[in-house]
């Protein structure tokens with residue numbers, strides 16, 4: 001009795017050719033209490049795309065990503081990943097799907113008790129019979145990709161925030177996933193490293209043919225990598241899709257909310273300041 | 288068997304019973320494929336949870352040996368029955384105080400550490416990262432700790448019993464004019480094998496309670512550093528509570544029913 005997925009990607013599976021729908025979200029609702037953080041979200045991602053999800057802080061991007069990777073059961077709606085509805089799967093079936101994608105967490109989520117090298121090696125060790133000398137080589141390669149050559153033996157606590165994020169990305173890429181989910185991979189990085197990480201995302205999609213679903217609100221980076229963009233709203237439009245389209249369509253979209261976000265302006269329809277009487281009411285209570 | 292294992296691995300939810308079911312599914316699987324039990328991780332945990340608790344456990348056991356001998360000498364001395372002190376020390380250690388006190392030391396030292404460690408990993412999204420990589424946290428985090436404690440607590444208990452007996456011996460020799468040979472013969476001859484076994488059965492049950500409660504509390508942490516603190520406290524409180532309840536139940540079972 002051996003562990004089900006011994007070899008990486010063993011077992012019958014459909015290979016998705018560029019342009020086929022690899023991820024489809026239908027009427028996704030995620031509510032916490034009576035607050036709907038995601039409200040009837042539907043979209044599709046095709047194989048080979050770099051799909052960017054953007055939106056203001058707290059609008060539900062991480063929540064959406066958590067639903068997509070099966071870390072959270074949505075309140076309602078369906079998510080078809082590789083053609084199978086993951087919202088109806090039990091943990092055992094989910095594991096089979098999880099071998100096919102990688103997730104780069106917003107805050108790295110590195111294992112604090114393992115070195116950087118061991119962090120990246122863990123999925124390889126666990127899911128394959130690959131020789132440890134080869135694993136060591138793969139680890140070196142992945143670290144080189146994210147510009148961290150020679151940091152194998154560092155502990156995560158000895159790294160800066162940006163370095164941790166890059167280790168997280170290297171770990172997500174360890175099993176050469178078919179889909180890379182990446183939660184704000186470039187926030188906290190300097191412009192050069194941002195470009196490196198963007199290039200990496202592009203390489204994994206354009207060269208290897210994988211698909212990337214990236215959360216980002218760094219506009220330069222978004223327009224550099226995206227083949228399609230989904231903009232989630234916040235405030236009064238919490239949980240709804242504000243716009244969806246190619247970078248060109250997003251640039252031309254006249255929606256003032258979207259334009260304020262794209263240009264990064266403080267004044268606009270995104271409500272940051274309350275009107276004076278509203279503010280007073282808020283401070284003093286309704287009475 | 289494979290069917291049972293796979294069925295258990297499909298169980299959802301994070302309840303205490305589910306956690307136990309998952310642990311047992313991996314142990315069952317481990318019978319045919321020892322790799323599942325991560326021997327190297329288990330060994331590391333045996334050292335951390337078990338071996339490093341030795342000094343503290345010895346100190347406590349030694350003190351208990353002292354206390355038992357001294358307390359009993361005041362009353363038994365009045366009856367001129369000091370000769371029974373070795374019997375009393377060894378019986379109470381083997382049957383009751385050894386398993387109980389060592390378990391309580393391990394709760395405070397290792398149970399709380401496990402709860403805090405797993406809790407911090409939970410807060411840090413490490414547990415979630417494992418799940419997303421299709422690596423079962425139960426398998427690589429819980430099972431090695433479970434095995435380590437199930438093996439180490441009985442061993443610590445036997446060790447603690449010996450140290451406690453030595454403590455009793457020191458009092459008897461030092462203050463009661465007993466000869467070493469008298470003490471040793473009595474302390475070793477009086478208990479039957481069953482007295483030792485009943486104590487060891489208790490310590491196995493305690494180990495199960497300590498580690499499952501600690502892991503359950505640790506993996507259930509919500510709400511940041513404060514949550515970790517709460518889980519650590521809860522794991523200690525509930526472990527001690529359930530250990531004492533289980534102790535009462537087992538003592539009743541061993542000495543009245545069996």
Ligand SMILES: Nc1ncnc2c1ncn2[C@@H]1O[C@H](COP(=O)(O)OP(=O)(O)OP(=O)(O)O)[C@@H](O)[C@H]1O
Nearest residue numbers: 032033037055056057058059060061062063064106
């Ligand atoms: N477990 C939870 N319980 C209750 N509310 C939650 C929970 N998780 C997220 N939320 C709420 O959902 C909203 C969206 O959170 P999310 O983390 O998805 O934001 P985000 O878009 O990723 O923001 P950021 O860009 O700052 O990372 C937040 O307002 C938050 O309060």
Ligand SMILES: [Mg+2]
Nearest residue numbers: 061062106183
């Ligand atoms: Mg986020």
